[in-house]
Amino acid sequence: MSRSTIQPALVTKVLPGSIAEEIGFQAGDRLVSINDISPRDLIDYQFLCADEILSLKVLDSDNELHEVEIEKDYDCDLGLEFSSALFDTLIQCNNRCPFCFIDQKPPGMRDTLYLKDDDYRLSFLYGSYLTLTNLPAAEW
Known part of the structure; x- marks a missing residue:
């Protein structure tokens, strides 16, 4: 995956009483980076947020960039939920x-049923089946 395919993570919910609510996050904000690293997915986000000192870059709903510095307990969650677990493109088979079960589906069903998900990150998060036969060397 190229870093250029990463989009800012769209915040869909800010948990009540969370650090994110305390510092002013709102649904519709987009998380650009954590400590100058753009997270590719929910796994990166969780890993990067484990630190005690965070520097966040956030685009608000007016497309204005904000930089927020916070200090928190190690491994304490910020309290954000996102529109997707992936902030870049889905790796497909x-x-x-x-014998592919996706190719054997009848035509006319909803588009998501024809998606050949082979993204190991979703397997870590949701237990999805994947083959790992399409995994680029950089992902190993």
């Missing part, structure tokens, strides 16, 4: 297996 490009194999042409003759």
